[in-house]
Amino acid sequence: MKTEMPLSKPIRLFIRQTEEILDTDVSLLRNPEADPNGTLVDIYTYNVEKNIIVFPAHYMGLLKDFIIAKHCVRLLIKGAAAKKSRYLVCSFTGDSVYKGMHQIYIDALKDEAKKEKKLPVQKLIRMLNILYTNFNEDLNELPWNPITNASVYHRMPKIRKTQLYYLMKEGKKDMDEMMEFEDIIPRRYFVLNKAMFYARDLYLAKTLPADELMPVLNIPQMKKFNHLEVKEMLTTRWTHTSWYQSKVFGDNMLEIMEKYLQKIDWNGEPGLDYFHDLYQIGVNMTNHFTSYMSMKSWFVWETPKHLQEAREKKKEYEFEALKKIFGDLIDRSSFDEERGES
Amino acid sequence: MTSKEVDALVKKGRSYAIRTRFKEAMAYYEKALSLDPANPEAWYLRAAVFVETGRNAEAIRDCERAIALNQNYSEAWSKKGHALYNLERFEDAVFACTRALGLNGNDASAWYIKGVCLDELGRNDEAQVAYGKSLELEIILDMEAEKRKAGR
Numbered sequence: 001m002k003t004e005m006p007l008s009k010p011i012r013l014f015i016r017q018t019e020e021i022l023d024t025d026v027s028l029l030r031n032p033e034a035d036p037n038g039t040l041v042d043i044y045t046y047n048v049e050k051n052i053i054v055f056p057a058h059y060m061g062l063l064k065d066f067i068i069a070k071h072c073v074r075l076l077i078k079g080a081a082a083k084k085s086r087y088l089v090c091s092f093t094g095d096s097v098y099k100g101m102h103q104i105y106i107d108a109l110k111d112e113a114k115k116e117k118k119l120p121v122q123k124l125i126r127m128l129n130i131l132y133t134n135f136n137e138d139l140n141e142l143p144w145n146p147i148t149n150a151s152v153y154h155r156m157p158k159i160r161k162t163q164l165y166y167l168m169k170e171g172k173k174d175m176d177e178m179m180e181f182e183d184i185i186p187r188r189y190f191v192l193n194k195a196m197f198y199a200r201d202l203y204l205a206k207t208l209p210a211d212e213l214m215p216v217l218n219i220p221q222m223k224k225f226n227h228l229e230v231k232e233m234l235t236t237r238w239t240h241t242s243w244y245q246s247k248v249f250g251d252n253m254l255e256i257m258e259k260y261l262q263k264i265d266w267n268g269e270p271g272l273d274y275f276h277d278l279y280q281i282g283v284n285m286t287n288h289f290t291s292y293m294s295m296k297s298w299f300v301w302e303t304p305k306h307l308q309e310a311r312e313k314k315k316e317y318e319f320e321a322l323k324k325i326f327g328d329l330i331d332r333s334s335f336d337e338e339r340g341e342s
Numbered sequence: 343m344t345s346k347e348v349d350a351l352v353k354k355g356r357s358y359a360i361r362t363r364f365k366e367a368m369a370y371y372e373k374a375l376s377l378d379p380a381n382p383e384a385w386y387l388r389a390a391v392f393v394e395t396g397r398n399a400e401a402i403r404d405c406e407r408a409i410a411l412n413q414n415y416s417e418a419w420s421k422k423g424h425a426l427y428n429l430e431r432f433e434d435a436v437f438a439c440t441r442a443l444g445l446n447g448n449d450a451s452a453w454y455i456k457g458v459c460l461d462e463l464g465r466n467d468e469a470q471v472a473y474g475k476s477l478e479l480e481i482i483l484d485m486e487a488e489k490r491k492a493g494r
Contacts, residue, residue: 004393004394004396004398004428006427006428006455006458008454008461008473009458009461009462032360056487058484058487059480059484060454061450061476061477061480062454062476062477062480063477158461158473161474161477162477165481
């Protein structure tokens with residue numbers, strides 16, 4: 001890695017260690033339009049020649065360092081999987097899309113039967129697509145999040161306050177996810193989606209000792225959290241809101257999460273074997289989640305290339321699935337029109 | 343050539359620099375400097391491009407020119423600190439950042455570079471203070487950026 005960006009010592013060393021373990025290069029790129037969580041463009045996922053960690057241009061200090069640390073852990077997990085076995089992700093096929101959308105449809109019908117105001121068919125179709133995609137994306141991200149965060153916490157003590165800020169911000173964003181669809185998606189999926197994030201937040205709140213993550217009290221916007229521990233902050237947020245009903249599911253998911261993550265020695269010797277173990281734990285945990293949510297047939301473990309190709313074919317998969325579900329009610333032109341492609 | 347036109351050249355250079363098109367940015371800054379060598383902003387911005395492209399010694403020279411023209415130019419002190427850090431002149435970088443912060447205590451970048459350099463020098467307690475201040479300011483900037491984004 002060669003960069004003219006200032007980097008704190010632990011991050012500089014961690015990037016070097018990542019490069020050495022994986023025998024690869026890591027580049028850093030500042031971009032005004034970058035996602036606030038940063039983006040990892042890596043050789044194990046994309047057809048690119050080098051690994052690039054992209055982050056927003058206004059992150060110039062520890063926020064940037066945290067993003068880099070987080071993505072280095074992800075890169076190590078992906079790279080170790082690719083080198084020691086195969087790096088696979090949650091992908092989908094025509095058949096799995098049908099199974100997922102069909103299940104959502106059945107559950108939606110059950111919900112609709114109880115509603116006075118019925119959902120128009122076009123909205124229902126749109127919801128099937130959105131919900132299925134949403135769970136695919138979340139299952140590819142969420143199980144890795146506690147692994148990455150706990151790992152960064154133990155390996156980078158100097159950026160723990162930054163990490164706290166991120167957890168607060170990320171947790172809030174995830175709580176708001178799918179809010180606009182609250183009234184149209186089956187309750188079961190809304191609750192399950194929230195429960196996944198609840199479990200993640202609670203796990204992190206339990207895992208990362210509160211005293212070291214005390215908020216940066218000089219920041220006016222953080223003052224409201226004064227005297228609260230991280231655990232309190234995250235649990236208060238969940239238990240004092242309408243998401244409280246996610247608690248039962250969330251507690252079960254937290255149990256699943258803990259079952260897998262308690263096996264990890266967070267201070268273990270970093271190397272290919274260590275990060276491959278993290279990968280395996282993440283895969284097993286994801287499988288347990290899909291099983292718990294009765295979504296096992298919805299997705300398939302496949303290569304990142306398979307997922308990219310599946311995304312390109314997704315419209316076709318969805319059309320075929322809808323044809324099977326709704327029969328002649330679905331025709332090509334209305335489907336394209338609905339997708340804004342006529 | 344009026345100062346308005348020099349400002350326009352500087353602005354144009356800046357717009358290229360933001361998009362990391364440093365070659366084009368440099369051309370505009372140089373044109374501006376050839377017309378008005380007493381423009382501290384053009385020296386400072388050229389220094390910023392030098393830093394981005396790894397030409398740290400030239401960056402330091404440009405920062406010093408900017409500072410000579412405007413003793414209170416905090417950004418130029420901060421950029422000088424950055425270039426000195428890149429050259430691993432940590433003590434000098436701490437000095438430059440401290441000067442920058444004396445002029446503008448809300449420069450998150452200067453606090454961060456100061457923290458990094460103090461860390462490299464093994465002055466851990468001082469580094470933690472600088473990191474803490476830098477994080478505070480960065481979070482405020484981030485919250486503002488989020489607000490702007492939400493309002494778009």
